[in-house]
Amino acid sequence: MSVVVEVEISAADFELGRILGVDGMSSIELESLVPIGGATVPLFWIHNSTRDRFVDSVQRHPTVNSASEVDVFEDRTLFTLDWDANQDHVFRGIREHEGQLLSAIGTPERWEFELRFPSHGALTEFRTHCEDAQISLEVQRVYNPTEPDAGPWYGLTERQREALTLAVQMGYYDIPRGCTTEELAAELGISDQAVTERLRRAIVSLATSTLDPPEQER
Structure with missing residues (x-):
């Protein structure tokens, strides 16, 4: 495993x-x-x-x-x-x-x-x-990634999931925004730019896994 x-x-x-x-x-x-x-x-x-x-x-x-x-x-x-x-x-x-x-x-x-x-x-x-x-x-x-609730989730790594979940909870994707990347960075203990890159990669991974999943064997 x-x-x-x-x-x-x-x-x-x-x-x-x-x-x-x-x-x-x-x-x-x-x-x-x-x-x-x-x-x-x-x-x-x-x-x-x-x-x-x-x-x-x-x-x-x-x-x-x-x-x-x-x-x-x-x-x-x-x-x-x-x-x-x-x-x-x-x-x-x-x-x-x-x-x-x-x-x-x-x-x-x-x-x-x-x-x-x-x-x-x-x-x-x-x-x-x-x-x-x-x-x-x-x-x-x-x-172990195959254990339930251990991750990854839909292609997300643990840290990507954490950042994306926090961004949603704090209203980063709301209109108007409920928080800034600086505030997310302070919660996660990383830099503002690292938050931006982590969210970008998370969205790409999530979209790739859900919108264009691998073809199932017939």
């Missing part, structure tokens, strides 16, 4: 966290890891208010060849790094122990990861791998 774990890792403990630890950044959301040739490169979102400072800082890092824009929207930009995630102990550990990256949101200080492993044994091996690499994991929650 697969297992999902939510962990926090200091940005200083792994290479990508150090690369993306740009002063003044409030949050970065990892979109995915994309295989290109023999390397695995990250795609991630940043908010446009910090785009220029971000690019200047990241491109000065000795292990990064370049940071390239993939998509630019009014409030955020999707970037990819010319850098191999396989050289990072955290991501190499995820790959070697058959883990899946469900979500990752970071700041210059800390990152929150939600990961799925095929078994508790694989999760234990991943934690041992990180300990051997002197990476300190703070485990926030471990659950």
Whole structure:
């Protein structure tokens, strides 16, 4: 039975966290890891208010060849790094122990990861791998996604469900709005921009799972 774990890792403990630890950044959301040739490169979102400072800082890092824009929207930009995630102990550990990256949101200080492993044994091996690499994991929650009421729900991760539920309860989607993202952020203990990205991803996951569900076998 697969297992999902939510962990926090200091940005200083792994290479990508150090690369993306740009002063003044409030949050970065990892979109995915994309295989290109023999390397695995990250795609991630940043908010446009910090785009220029971000690019200047990241491109000065000795292990990064370049940071390239993939998509630019009014409030955020999707970037990819010319850098191999396989050289990072955290991501190499995820790959070697058959883990899946469900979500990752970071700041210059800390990152929150939600990961799925095929078994508790694989999760234990991943934690041992990180300990051997002197990476300190703070485990926030471990659950089996197939257990009733454990999650995910309609494609939502636990944190996405929490944020979306709170937004509805506090009237964020009411007209006029009953709260701001700043107030949601204060309740959740994360940044304003992290709330915005978490709600966006939650709505995309919910819509994908309910409006365009996988075809049932006939």
